[in-house]
Amino acid sequence: MSTTTEKPPVTKSTQKYIGRAMKRVEDPRLLKGVGTYVDDVQLAGVVHAEFVRSPHANASIKSINTDAAKKLPGVIGVFTGADINEKAGTIPCASPLPGGKSPVHTVLAGSRVYFVGHPVAVVVAKTRAIARDALELVEVDYEPIPAVIDPEKALEKGSALTHPELGTNVAFTWGLAGGDVDAAFKEADRVFKLRILHQRVTPMAIEPRGCAASWHSGESSLTLWTSTQIPHLIRTLLPGMIGIPENKLRVVTPEVGGGFGSKLNLYSEEAVVSHLAMRLNRPTKWIEGRRENAAVTIHGRDQIGDHEVAIKNDGTVLAIRSNIIADIGSYLQLLTPAIPTLTGLMIGGCYKLKAVKVDITGVHTNKMSADAYRGAGRPEATYIIERVMDYVADELGLDPIEVRLKNMPQSGEFPFTTITGLQYDSGNYQAALEKAKELAQWPRLLKERENARAEGRLFGIGLSTYVEICALGPSKIMAAGGWEWGCVRIEISGKVTVITGATPHGQGQETSFAQIAADRLGIPIEDIVVLRGDTATAHFGRDTYGSRATALGGTAIAMSIDKIIEKTKTLAAALLEAAPADIEFAEGKFFVRGSEAKSIGWGQLASEAYVAKNLPPGFEPGLEASSFFEPPNCTFPFGTHICAVEVDRDTGQVKILKYTAVDDCGKQVNPLLIEGQVQGGIAQSLGAALMERTVYDENGQLLTGEFMDYAIPRALDIPEYALGSTETPSPSNLLGVKGVGEAGTIGATPCIGNAVIDALSPLGIRHVDLPFTPERVWRAIQEKGGTL
Amino acid sequence: MIPAAFDYVRASSLNEALDLLAKHGDDAKILAGGHSLIPAMKLRLSQPKVVIDISRIADLHSVNQQNGKIAIGALTTHYEIESSDLLKRACPLLPEVAGSIGDVQVRNKGTVGGSCVHADPAGDWPAAMLALDAEFEIAGPNGSRTVAANDFFVDILTSAVEPGEILKFIHVPATANTAAYVKFAQKASGFAIAGVAAVVDKTKKEVAVAVTGVAAKAYRASGTESSLRGVEPTADSIATAAEKAADGIDPLSDIHASADFRAHLARVQAKRALWAAVSRG
Numbered sequence A: 001m002s003t004t005t006e007k008p009p010v011t012k013s014t015q016k017y018i019g020r021a022m023k024r025v026e027d028p029r030l031l032k033g034v035g036t037y038v039d040d041v042q043l044a045g046v047v048h049a050e051f052v053r054s055p056h057a058n059a060s061i062k063s064i065n066t067d068a069a070k071k072l073p074g075v076i077g078v079f080t081g082a083d084i085n086e087k088a089g090t091i092p093c094a095s096p097l098p099g100g101k102s103p104v105h106t107v108l109a110g111s112r113v114y115f116v117g118h119p120v121a122v123v124v125a126k127t128r129a130i131a132r133d134a135l136e137l138v139e140v141d142y143e144p145i146p147a148v149i150d151p152e153k154a155l156e157k158g159s160a161l162t163h164p165e166l167g168t169n170v171a172f173t174w175g176l177a178g179g180d181v182d183a184a185f186k187e188a189d190r191v192f193k194l195r196i197l198h199q200r201v202t203p204m205a206i207e208p209r210g211c212a213a214s215w216h217s218g219e220s221s222l223t224l225w226t227s228t229q230i231p232h233l234i235r236t237l238l239p240g241m242i243g244i245p246e247n248k249l250r251v252v253t254p255e256v257g258g259g260f261g262s263k264l265n266l267y268s269e270e271a272v273v274s275h276l277a278m279r280l281n282r283p284t285k286w287i288e289g290r291r292e293n294a295a296v297t298i299h300g301r302d303q304i305g306d307h308e309v310a311i312k313n314d315g316t317v318l319a320i321r322s323n324i325i326a327d328i329g330s331y332l333q334l335l336t337p338a339i340p341t342l343t344g345l346m347i348g349g350c351y352k353l354k355a356v357k358v359d360i361t362g363v364h365t366n367k368m369s370a371d372a373y374r375g376a377g378r379p380e381a382t383y384i385i386e387r388v389m390d391y392v393a394d395e396l397g398l399d400p401i402e403v404r405l406k407n408m409p410q411s412g413e414f415p416f417t418t419i420t421g422l423q424y425d426s427g428n429y430q431a432a433l434e435k436a437k438e439l440a441q442w443p444r445l446l447k448e449r450e451n452a453r454a455e456g457r458l459f460g461i462g463l464s465t466y467v468e469i470c471a472l473g474p475s476k477i478m479a480a481g482g483w484e485w486g487c488v489r490i491e492i493s494g495k496v497t498v499i500t501g502a503t504p505h506g507q508g509q510e511t512s513f514a515q516i517a518a519d520r521l522g523i524p525i526e527d528i529v530v531l532r533g534d535t536a537t538a539h540f541g542r543d544t545y546g547s548r549a550t551a552l553g554g555t556a557i558a559m560s561i562d563k564i565i566e567k568t569k570t571l572a573a574a575l576l577e578a579a580p581a582d583i584e585f586a587e588g589k590f591f592v593r594g595s596e597a598k599s600i601g602w603g604q605l606a607s608e609a610y611v612a613k614n615l616p617p618g619f620e621p622g623l624e625a626s627s628f629f630e631p632p633n634c635t636f637p638f639g640t641h642i643c644a645v646e647v648d649r650d651t652g653q654v655k656i657l658k659y660t661a662v663d664d665c666g667k668q669v670n671p672l673l674i675e676g677q678v679q680g681g682i683a684q685s686l687g688a689a690l691m692e693r694t695v696y697d698e699n700g701q702l703l704t705g706e707f708m709d710y711a712i713p714r715a716l717d718i719p720e721y722a723l724g725s726t727e728t729p730s731p732s733n734l735l736g737v738k739g740v741g742e743a744g745t746i747g748a749t750p751c752i753g754n755a756v757i758d759a760l761s762p763l764g765i766r767h768v769d770l771p772f773t774p775e776r777v778w779r780a781i782q783e784k785g786g787t788l
Numbered sequence B: 001m002i003p004a005a006f007d008y009v010r011a012s013s014l015n016e017a018l019d020l021l022a023k024h025g026d027d028a029k030i031l032a033g034g035h036s037l038i039p040a041m042k043l044r045l046s047q048p049k050v051v052i053d054i055s056r057i058a059d060l061h062s063v064n065q066q067n068g069k070i071a072i073g074a075l076t077t078h079y080e081i082e083s084s085d086l087l088k089r090a091c092p093l094l095p096e097v098a099g100s101i102g103d104v105q106v107r108n109k110g111t112v113g114g115s116c117v118h119a120d121p122a123g124d125w126p127a128a129m130l131a132l133d134a135e136f137e138i139a140g141p142n143g144s145r146t147v148a149a150n151d152f153f154v155d156i157l158t159s160a161v162e163p164g165e166i167l168k169f170i171h172v173p174a175t176a177n178t179a180a181y182v183k184f185a186q187k188a189s190g191f192a193i194a195g196v197a198a199v200v201d202k203t204k205k206e207v208a209v210a211v212t213g214v215a216a217k218a219y220r221a222s223g224t225e226s227s228l229r230g231v232e233p234t235a236d237s238i239a240t241a242a243e244k245a246a247d248g249i250d251p252l253s254d255i256h257a258s259a260d261f262r263a264h265l266a267r268v269q270a271k272r273a274l275w276a277a278v279s280r281g
């Protein structure tokens, strides 16, 4: 793989760090293997938990016999649902929808199991190996029940029920309508229908989950180390479950080896391990295995959509009417219902539709829960609307670029209110598209396609112009606060400690937040340390998901610095014998306006502020401030992706020849980190487009439970990238940043999909479902009579 | 991912390994590169009480040529074959196959012998060994015996190596460079969905074509071979012959490739392998 990236724009201001492609301060410890992950946490006297898991997708439990397991030397205890469920609460869903029906989600199964991997009992032993041995000695008598697997069949009358007590497989329905849909369809020159599947995928973070808990009996308090994206949300939710006050729980998130949304949850194992540590009064640890990770950590996507599109003959897209079935699996996890609603909200993409109507049905099946996976609902929405745009072009014989341009708002129209009621903060979609065309050498690509087709090769070009929603989000749209918190402390030595509640866990904000702070304080970046991921240090926070950390957490830090600067002016005024109103601050120095030669810096001021002998009257010692930033709106990054693919006619194999992406994530703090996010996002998206899929058979057995069967992209699958950007600041925060964590996964799948279908179009193929596996593509070719 | 408890013994000679095997019987397993055995143990699909490590028996770690025959020690790693100058010259098909196996770590540890004994239906070596008419020299408590490739791969995960026996050497003939291996890999595992080894003898107008990944065990595509017997291998004759590459075969079917698709890929890959082999001449 090679990547060409344009040089970051040279900034002329006094800013030194923001905008600079800086290597991550996190990297050396991670590369040298001296970072601390949960499994590296050493606790004296620790005991190990392993879970007995259901081999059936649906079964009632007749009996559980733990005697033999308990007798195994080294086993400390074996606990079933009957022993634990009353004491460890139920797994919360933070985004239930009105009228929704959901089962009580106990931490261990009760009298029935609902998916393969459902935890039935937990074994605790002196070593992990003994615990693993003991698992085999726990005898569970299951009576299998036919599983509910196909979400469409699950909606039919008389279907077996995942949760019989609910009387239905419908977990929730949710509707969204904007504009006059009927009128738009009447006005249409043409109407077409498109059925689009978005397959279930498994996040497969390189580090599976894991947690360790320690009960401090003297203090009656608990520390939980867990590989999570959301220590603060866990601290909000877990205490009530395990029966301790919030202020007796400390949650620590050490290094996290990938989350991608799969660790944006409160899982059974975290509650069970916490409970066991208290119950046994011994530190207890559980490390998820890879097969467990594939089976019992949330899955993503899994939607079936029937879409009806109203268009004018000039390429104007008037309206979309969609019916979406979301296969959410057996239980609601933290954000399960919210994910398809994001699809609904974003279904109009970056276009000026007149009307939209989306009806979503969440369906319970005997599978692992679906929840947020990198992009969370937006990749699905973008896939739909970007396939629609290509379909319109194809239907009308128009250029796909022209169709898109025709339907996009102009840059002068921002803030742009969509028909679904969102306010897109800022944008210049045409500029990103233009730049992507340039980077991709569009005319040359067209020529290459023409030549390839003349030789009978299946060569396709794909395009996607996406917009997404980031920086989630104002508290009014979030379940429990959408603000973010930050704290800045100038230490007595003049060194600076920055604390963020946003819990970055690999995205690189230990670096980018230091860049923000260094510029704003006017100090060298080496003087700054960024702390994260410990509720005892980061007192508040709403954590990382939905590309919110830089826009919200970064802003909270900037606000805190501004407060410190304001406060320090009083101190500087006293020391410089001037009025506070006459003090100015620039490049790390305070001085009296007009006499810059005589200035004081942070070192001296910090020392004065803490030694506190010469403070002006009323000046509180110390230089520290913290802030909650409540954003007025989400942010809406956008961009254009273009790629070229070639399909092997004989084998159905798709090869991506070149990939171009221009992403606009607002103001760029660190272009290197942005590029990394985009590269990784495209790679994951490529996986979803070409190979990844979570497969359950008709009995609910998981057939993709390990890397032997679940394909993810490897280095050799990654094409040559040409990456670029435009920079349209967001008005929603003082840094102007938007967010870029999910851009790649949102923009790339439709781009690759459109390219593959374009490649196949000379054969008369107009649609193939995701993922474009060789067999699926080969079959599509066969159906059109394509020959060997 | 934690294996059941087991004892570990390292054998320093073939005889010692055979004695240990005799002593422990069914409770024991031979460990060569460990790249099939250890994953199976971690999943507890295999739970030997004793693991006999033969990986340091130096005699079985070699590639030697004598009178047009090449003897490859069972413990020779994929990487050693991939990088062997002798083989690149005398039997270039083998380095080509070795290079297509797994990743660098797998090639550094995995052995050709372990791979053949393991007889994974999607393993790469069986195709090459069948196409080369390799002979397998197996040591047992009562001395050695030799088994032809055709009889060596018995069934899914079953080779002719009996309990108590150890594969010593694999003998292959020196072969011209008109040979090729092409593999359509399963995307997740990297193993073969359809791997075809073709050896073309242009003077005799004979070809050998063997297919792995498609059926429960690797097989010689006899229809394809006879179709090219005594025939000039041209694009047309190869295409016609390749059509027969899955004749009479009961293809495997799984989520990665249905039976139809596997059979189709066997034909496509046979064509490509033959064409690649011919083009090298």
Ligand SMILES: Cc1cc2nc3c(=O)[nH]c(=O)nc-3n(C[C@H](O)[C@H](O)[C@H](O)COP(=O)(O)OP(=O)(O)OC[C@H]3O[C@@H](n4cnc5c(N)ncnc54)[C@H](O)[C@@H]3O)c2cc1C
Binding pocket: B029, B030, B031, B032, B033, B034, B035, B036, B037, B038, B039, B074, B075, B100, B101, B102, B103, B106, B109, B110, B111, B112, B113, B114, B115, B116, B117, B118, B120, B122, B123, B124, B125, B161, B165, B166, B167, B168, B189, B190, B191, B192
């Ligand atoms: C990630 C990964 C990817 C892989 N990809 C591929 C691939 O693309 N293609 C492919 O073909 N293979 C692949 N493999 C398998 C790899 O080639 C193994 O090395 C091979 O299957 C077994 O060889 P080994 O030396 O590791 O045998 P071991 O695992 O040590 O043993 C395998 C079995 O053979 C027995 N055995 C070993 N040696 C002898 C002997 N001399 N005599 C008698 N019995 C013996 C053992 O008792 C055991 O039952 C992959 C493996 C991994 C882990």
